[in-house]
Amino acid sequence: MNELKQKIDITKKKFRWSDYIAERIIKSVAFLSITFIVLIFFFVFRESFPIFNFSKDAEHKTEQDSSKQAQSNPNEIQEQYGVPAPEPEKQEQYGVVTSDTLTEATIQTSTQETAQQASAQPAKQEQYGVQTADDTSMIENYATSESKATEVSTTDNNKHALKTLVTKDWQPVSDNPRFGLLPLLLGTLKITIISMLFAAPLAILAALYTSVFAPKRLKEIIKPAIELLAGIPSVVIGFFALMIMASFLQDLFGYATRLNSFVGGIAMGLAAIPIIYTITEDALNAVPKTYYEASLALGASKWQTAFFVMLPAATPGIFAAVLLGIGRVFGETMIALMATGNAAMMGLNPFESVRTLAATIGAEMAEVVFGDTHYNVLFLIGSLLFIFTFILNAIAEFWVKGRLMKKIQGK
Amino acid sequence: MILQKIRTENMYLYYGNKMALNNVSISIPEKQVTALIGPSGCGKSTFLRSLNRMNDLIDSVKIEGNIFVDDINIYDKNIDVVNLRKKVGMVFQKSNPFAKSIFDNVAYGPRINGNNNKSELKEIVEKSLRDAAIWDEVKDRLHDSAMGLSGGQQQRLCIARTLAVDPEIILMDEPASALDPISTSKIEELIFQLKENFTIVIVTHNMQQAARISDNTAFFYLGELIEYNKTKKIYTNPDKKQTEDYISGRFG
Ligand SMILES: Nc1ncnc2c1ncn2[C@@H]1O[C@H](COP(=O)(O)OP(=O)(O)O)[C@@H](O)[C@H]1O
Ligand SMILES: [Mg+2]
Numbered sequence: 001m002n003e004l005k006q007k008i009d010i011t012k013k014k015f016r017w018s019d020y021i022a023e024r025i026i027k028s029v030a031f032l033s034i035t036f037i038v039l040i041f042f043f044v045f046r047e048s049f050p051i052f053n054f055s056k057d058a059e060h061k062t063e064q065d066s067s068k069q070a071q072s073n074p075n076e077i078q079e080q081y082g083v084p085a086p087e088p089e090k091q092e093q094y095g096v097v098t099s100d101t102l103t104e105a106t107i108q109t110s111t112q113e114t115a116q117q118a119s120a121q122p123a124k125q126e127q128y129g130v131q132t133a134d135d136t137s138m139i140e141n142y143a144t145s146e147s148k149a150t151e152v153s154t155t156d157n158n159k160h161a162l163k164t165l166v167t168k169d170w171q172p173v174s175d176n177p178r179f180g181l182l183p184l185l186l187g188t189l190k191i192t193i194i195s196m197l198f199a200a201p202l203a204i205l206a207a208l209y210t211s212v213f214a215p216k217r218l219k220e221i222i223k224p225a226i227e228l229l230a231g232i233p234s235v236v237i238g239f240f241a242l243m244i245m246a247s248f249l250q251d252l253f254g255y256a257t258r259l260n261s262f263v264g265g266i267a268m269g270l271a272a273i274p275i276i277y278t279i280t281e282d283a284l285n286a287v288p289k290t291y292y293e294a295s296l297a298l299g300a301s302k303w304q305t306a307f308f309v310m311l312p313a314a315t316p317g318i319f320a321a322v323l324l325g326i327g328r329v330f331g332e333t334m335i336a337l338m339a340t341g342n343a344a345m346m347g348l349n350p351f352e353s354v355r356t357l358a359a360t361i362g363a364e365m366a367e368v369v370f371g372d373t374h375y376n377v378l379f380l381i382g383s384l385l386f387i388f389t390f391i392l393n394a395i396a397e398f399w400v401k402g403r404l405m406k407k408i409q410g411k
Numbered sequence: 412m413i414l415q416k417i418r419t420e421n422m423y424l425y426y427g428n429k430m431a432l433n434n435v436s437i438s439i440p441e442k443q444v445t446a447l448i449g450p451s452g453c454g455k456s457t458f459l460r461s462l463n464r465m466n467d468l469i470d471s472v473k474i475e476g477n478i479f480v481d482d483i484n485i486y487d488k489n490i491d492v493v494n495l496r497k498k499v500g501m502v503f504q505k506s507n508p509f510a511k512s513i514f515d516n517v518a519y520g521p522r523i524n525g526n527n528n529k530s531e532l533k534e535i536v537e538k539s540l541r542d543a544a545i546w547d548e549v550k551d552r553l554h555d556s557a558m559g560l561s562g563g564q565q566q567r568l569c570i571a572r573t574l575a576v577d578p579e580i581i582l583m584d585e586p587a588s589a590l591d592p593i594s595t596s597k598i599e600e601l602i603f604q605l606k607e608n609f610t611i612v613i614v615t616h617n618m619q620q621a622a623r624i625s626d627n628t629a630f631f632y633l634g635e636l637i638e639y640n641k642t643k644k645i646y647t648n649p650d651k652k653q654t655e656d657y658i659s660g661r662f663g
Contacts, residue, residue: 216470290507294569297465298520298576299497308523313510 041386048380051162051373165377170344170355172364172374179377181384183344187261187354188330191340194265194350195272195329200322202269203276204311211284212292212306223281230274238338241267246339255351257341262350264340268332272325279324283317284310316403323396327389333362357381416441416580416610417462422476424457424466424634431457433634435476439627444602444611446625446642448618450657453631455614456504459582462612463499464492480580497524500578504585506565508557508572513540513549516557516568520576535575543571544601563594570601581605583613587620599624618658622646630654 167180206226210219246263255262287310295305311318336342341353342363361378368375417439424432431454439445447455457466464485466472478485485495497520508516517536526532536553540546545567549560557568566586573581583602587595602611602624615621621628622642629639630653638645638654649655 288507290503290505291509293465293468294503294507294509294572295519296468297463297496297501297503298523298572299493299500300519300523301493304523308519309509 041383041390044379044386045383046379048376048378048383050371051165051376051380165380168346170360172377177374179373180344181357181381183346184355184357184360184381186346187340187344188356188358190261190348190350190354191265191268191336191356192326192329194261195269196322196326198266199269199272199325200276203273203321203325204280204318206273207277207280207284208306208311211281212310213302226274226277228274229270230278232271234271234332234334235338237267237270238335241270241335241339253351257351257353259339259341259353260351261340261354264336264354264356265350267335267339268329271332271335272328275328276321276325279321280314280318283314283321286317287313316400320396320400323392327392330388330392331358331385332356333358337362357385361385413443414441415439416481417612418479418482420477420479422461422474422478424454424461424475425471425473426469427471431634432461435636437629437636437639439610439612441610442606442608443626444606444613444624445627445629446621447612447614447629447631448616448621448657449631449637451616454634455631456584458631459501459584459612459614462580462582463496463501465496465501467492497576498578499580499582500573500576502566502569502573502581502583502586504588506562506569506589508560508565508568510556510558512554513557513560513568514553517572517575520572524576539571539575540568542574542605543567544597544604545571561594563590563597566590566594566598567601570598570605574605578609580610580612583611585614585616588616595620618660630657632657 164178165181167178168182169178169180170183171178171180206222210222214222241263242259245267246258249263249266250258253262291309291313292305295309296302300308336356336359340356340359342355342359343353344355344360345352361381364374365378368378415438417437419435419437422432422435423430435458447458449455460466461474461478462480462485466474474486480495480499483490509519511519514536517539518532521532521535526535537546537550540549545564548564549568557565560568566589570581570586587598590598599620602613605611606626613621613625625642627640628642628645630637630645630649630651632653638649638651640650645654646658649658
């Protein structure tokens with residue numbers, strides 16, 4: 001025994017290669033991923049930056065000219081890209097099969113509504129508002145309005161664009177383009193509120209049921225089932241909302257516009273439920289079992305225990321769950337494109353069509369002219385989304401940590 | 412004559428197929444302290460938890476035989492378990508205050524019983540905290556979180572929380588096993604005072620403690636009730652050899 005012990009030498013520091021390498025790899029991968037996150041934000045924001053830049057440039061004529069030249073090149077390329085017709089032609093037939101037959105009524109109503117809203121608009125713009133409902137007309141109109149837009153000076157547009165950011169009109173492709181973000185913000189807000197009003201109670205109650213009330217076997221079925229919902233691609237949920245839910249809800253409530261923020265909100269709620277459910281469930285399961293026993297031993301019924309002991313103890317986690325759900329709805333593009341009607345309107349009525357920030361990027365990014373004002377504004381929207389989500393997650397993180405610390409340390 | 416508050420008749424308890432209590436028959440007198448002793452795993456906690464039906468929470472538990480509280484069979488189909496637990500309160504081995512303020516912890520029981528009268532609640536809270544001998548230590552910080560209290564204070568708070576529901580019987584499962592000697596002696600003193608008004612059944616690992624605070628002692632071994640008698644008798648002149656061996660520290 002004594003001889004064995006003497007062999008371990010603690011006086012000399014030993015260099016351990018495997019530890020060193022593992023440590024380095026972990027460290028560099030971590031930094032790489034953090035760098036990626038920062039870079040993504042940086043590039044997104046950089047693309048939106050000219051908006052702010054150009055308004056200053058407009059004061060200096062020389063710079064304005066050079067930038068004008070710089071802009072003209074990509075514009076021409078884009079123009080040629082927009083002109084060739086055969087592809088849109090094919091899509092026309094495709095579009096007829098998928099959406100025209102079912103959504104014809106909607107297209108008409110929403111066209112009319114858009115027309116009423118945007119009274120100062122040229123006729124082409126009205127059709128633009130319908131774009132996602134009817135792909136074909138959008139593409140054709142886009143090509144024409146785009147060629148017109150390029151005739152107008154991009155620099156002037158940029159100068160003008162910054163001023164229109166805080167207006168009520170989102171009309172990016174017209175003779176007089178206006179980039180009012182307010183209807184988009186309002187639309188996103190409406191959708192978020194509706195989806196959370198729908199999803200949060202359902203998800204939280206479902207989580208409460210599985211973690212407090214359900215017998216073990218049922219729990220083992222429900223939990224994975226709801227978590228599977230998270231794996232359904234949002235395009236499928238969107239399709240379901242567009243084809244089935246929209247008609248059903250319209251029959252049920254009898255409102256005029258088939259695709260609106262209500263339908264969209266509920267569809268997005270479906271996407272957010274699994275997230276909220278999973279995190280809430282984890283939070284509830286993390287509540288010490290002794291709380292549950294103590295409450296029952298005091299003569300509380302099960303539901304009293306669930307509401308007055310389990311839920312309060314899990315609040316930080318539930319709060320985080322809802323915030324993450326909101327984050328999901330903020331960024332959700334496909335469902336918004338398919339189910340919300342995509343008309344940028346300012347009303348507070350939940351049964352009006354809306355257009356969300358993310359859907360705007362999704363719908364318009366493919367057709368936008370590279371380097372154009374419109375392009376920059378779309379990236380600005382991207383940056384906004386990024387910042388919102390970042391703030392949400394940050395609040396979720398820090399608030400939860402703060403609350404937990406408070407509870408544990410008992411201050 | 413002394414009333415018998417709790418009575419079990421030929422009680423068997425199984426966890427799945429495993430027998431944890433084997434033919435336990437016992438009567439526990441009112442307003443006395445009855446201690447349950449025995450080596451680890453002999454079924455003391457199991458027995459205690461079946462007196463307020465906390466074992467219902469475990470799916471695999473099956474119970475045979477009868478348990479009476481005030482001559483009512485508590486495993487009868489028509490028994491309201493929620494009200495049974497108001498009558499038979501419980502203090503756990505590990506103190507488990509809610510992550511709420513001290514006041515809210517004690518007021519929790521009355522509140523779920525529908526008492527929302529502020530001045531009444533205040534009265535109940537103060538009385539319970541006084542009865543649990545912790546009032547002087549917490550009266551200036553009733554609205555601080557209970558998690559900031561020391562282990563011994565937390566356990567007395569849990570006792571206060573149980574008292575606030577106004578039970579008739581208090582079950583205690585090794586309430587002082589995780590505490591330092593000073594806190595332990597405070598809890599023991601408290602139990603001594605509480606028996607004036609409550610019937611107390613206490614599980615303890617500590618035989619000196621059982622000898623100090625209890626009127627009756629039941630010795631369990633491998634799920635069986637080996638011997639049950641006045642504490643004095645058990646500690647001075649037990650009938651069974653196993654009891655004597657355990658008390659004299661020869662095993663367990
Ligand atoms: N939830 C449970 N499931 C299965 N067996 C259990 C459970 N709780 C206790 N037991 C078993 O029942 C026996 C008695 O346990 P317990 O009542 O906790 O003993 P004690 O409190 O006297 O130490 C032990 O053998 C233990 O393993
Ligand atoms: Mg035990």
